[in-house]
Amino acid sequence: VKRPRPEDIFSRPRDAYGQAFATYGPVIGVRRKGNLEYIVNNEYARHVLSCDRLFSFEQGSAAIMNLQPIMAFTKGKLFRDLQDFVRDGIVDRIDEIVYRIYPLFQRDAKEFVDIAAEGLKSGNHPSCFNHFHNTIAETTLILLLGQDYVNERNQDIIEDVSNGMAELTGQYQNFSLIGKYIPILWILYTWVKVMLISIPFGFLRKCGPAIYSDIDRYEDMLSSGKLSPKDEPRNVLFLITKTYHPSDGKRIGALRRLYIAILLLCLIFAAVHTTTVVSQWVLCQLAMRPEYLAPLREELVQVLEEDEDGKLRLTAQSLREARLMDSFIREVMRLKGDTISTMRYATCDVPLGNVIIPKGHLVTAMSTTVHENPEVFGDKPREFNGFQWAEVGKEAVMTGPAHIVFGLGRFACPGRVLAVNEIKLIVMSLIARATPTLLEGKFEVADPLNTVTQPPKGTLVFQPLEKPYLQD
Numbered sequence: 484v485k486r487p488r489p490e491d492i493f494s495r496p497r498d499a500y501g502q503a504f505a506t507y508g509p510v511i512g513v514r515r516k517g518n519l520e521y522i523v524n525n526e527y528a529r530h531v532l533s534c535d536r537l538f539s540f541e542q543g544s545a546a547i548m549n550l551q552p553i554m555a556f557t558k559g560k561l562f563r564d565l566q567d568f569v570r571d572g573i574v575d576r577i578d579e580i581v582y583r584i585y586p587l588f589q590r591d592a593k594e595f596v597d598i599a600a601e602g603l604k605s606g607n608h609p610s611c612f613n614h615f616h617n618t619i620a621e622t623t624l625i626l627l628l629g630q631d632y633v634n635e636r637n638q639d640i641i642e643d644v645s646n647g648m649a650e651l652t653g654q655y656q657n658f659s660l661i662g663k664y665i666p667i668l669w670i671l672y673t674w675v676k677v678m679l680i681s682i683p684f685g686f687l688r689k690c691g692p693a694i695y696s697d698i699d700r701y702e703d704m705l706s707s708g709k710l711s712p713k714d715e716p717r718n719v720l721f722l723i724t725k726t727y728h729p730s731d732g733k734r735i736g737a738l739r740r741l742y743i744a745i746l747l748l749c750l751i752f753a754a755v756h757t758t759t760v761v762s763q764w765v766l767c768q769l770a771m772r773p774e775y776l777a778p779l780r781e782e783l784v785q786v787l788e789e790d791e792d793g794k795l796r797l798t799a800q801s802l803r804e805a806r807l808m809d810s811f812i813r814e815v816m817r818l819k820g821d822t823i824s825t826m827r828y829a830t831c832d833v834p835l836g837n838v839i840i841p842k843g844h845l846v847t848a849m850s851t852t853v854h855e856n857p858e859v860f861g862d863k864p865r866e867f868n869g870f871q872w873a874e875v876g877k878e879a880v881m882t883g884p885a886h887i888v889f890g891l892g893r894f895a896c897p898g899r900v901l902a903v904n905e906i907k908l909i910v911m912s913l914i915a916r917a918t919p920t921l922l923e924g925k926f927e928v929a930d931p932l933n934t935v936t937q938p939p940k941g942t943l944v945f946q947p948l949e950k951p952y953l954q955d
């Protein structure tokens with residue numbers, strides 16, 4: 484087992500791991516957060532991520548996110564259920580969803596550009612990350628639970644849940660000394676704090692009763708026999724209730740209801756934070772590369788569609804046609820420096836390269852070696868070429884052996900279609916009204932080992948356009 488130094492793993496992971504691969508070969512062992520993990524480079528990434536029989540996504544993800552108790556409670560079905568509900572409740576309805584959420588993104592982009600303009604005068608710049616974290620929290624509430632849940636209190640609860648889950652799953656662990664060097668203590672502390680205090684007293688106490696009575700209400704609708712498909716509520720909670728509603732006229736039991744709350748918590752966690760983070764990476768890169776703005780704005784004008792009142796707006800079709808924007812997002816995601824964002828678990832002793840990975844160990848792919856592989860991307864693999872994917876028709880949501888931002892294989896991120904649409908809505912609504920720049924002309928990577936849930940560190944500043952490309 485070859486070990487890069489712990490301080491290098493945290494501060495310069497790309498170099499530390501790269502050097503270890505160059506010295507020891509394509510499979511290395513690293514002790515991180517108390518576990519011995521095996522990390523592979525581009526040579527074995529595809530095999531490890533997509534051969535679920537040997538390398539289990541479910542066991543790996545539960546272990547890395549400290550979610551084993553929940554997995555045990557759900558008899559291992561948690562991730563498959565999440566995938567099914569996202570597919571049926573969100574991806575299959577994406578056209579109608581974009582139509583519904585577009586006005587929220589317009590409202591918030593306009594509001595943000597207004598307060599950013601004031602910030603230009605006062606020097607007090609508003610946080611773009613916080614502003615759009617709220618927008619995505621609101622969108623998520625509507626999609627999962629319905630419009631009635633949208634109020635400030637519930638939005639705050641969503642923020643708390645997504646922060647609490649981020650804490651629980653180790654996202655801030657790299658920042659804490661205890662987290663780095665005595666991980667078991669850190670895990671215990673965050674479990675108690677989040678699972679016994681924040682979640683029961685926040686989400687469950689405040690949203691629980693409303694969700695409980697909505698499940699009852701939906702069950703009544705389903706048993707009435709009068710509900711036609713077009714009158715069905717269009718939210719994920721209804722779909723879940725419909726799936727679990729017993730056919731013998733009984734109600735969904737208490738344990739199943741608790742499981743429904745867990746599913747909703749996981750979806751909130753998966754949907755809100757990561758998407759907001761990527762939107763900030765895209766805006767920061769765009770602020771650093773103003774030459775991309777003119778073609779992106781030209782494309783924006785071309786893809787707008789007329790609604791029934793003759794007003795121009797963005798629809799799901801517009802977003803599909805925005806190929807330059809799509810390509811830019813794909814390139815930002817490829818090069819943002821993700822290191823370890825997927826996790827697998829060896830289900831038996833598996834020979835790989837020059838080692839045998841013992842059963843029960845975590846295995847993952849080092850994303851930078853995949854995303855910056857010279858055999859695929861040429862001799863300057865880290866050169867940013869924002870529109871290259873439009874030329875070859877590779878969309879931002881497409882996973883592949885050279886693009887693992889959303890994972891790979893059977894368990895690749897089921898929410899990526901929604902995520903990319905939301906990112907497009909944020910970026911396009913903003914550049915239609917203002918030009919992004921960065922205070923002091925730069926941004927920094929907050930945590931090089933975690934570019935997935937940490938936004939870049941830098942202050943985005945927006946200069947309003949005299950003539951916006953989108954009308955309110």
Ligand code: HEM
Pocket residue numbers: 532540561562563565566569573750753754755757758761824825826887888889890891892893894895896897898899901902903
């Ligand atoms: C830019 C934003 C996002 C990124 C970068 C991202 C990335 C990922 C990655 C890397 C995985 C693990 C895949 C693997 O190991 O092969 C994953 C899983 C998952 N993601 Fe996302 N994701 C994003 C947004 C979303 C959204 C918006 C949703 C929900 C609507 C979502 C729901 C999930 C779920 C439920 C899983 C677990 C997989 C399963 O149950 O099969 N994600 N995501």
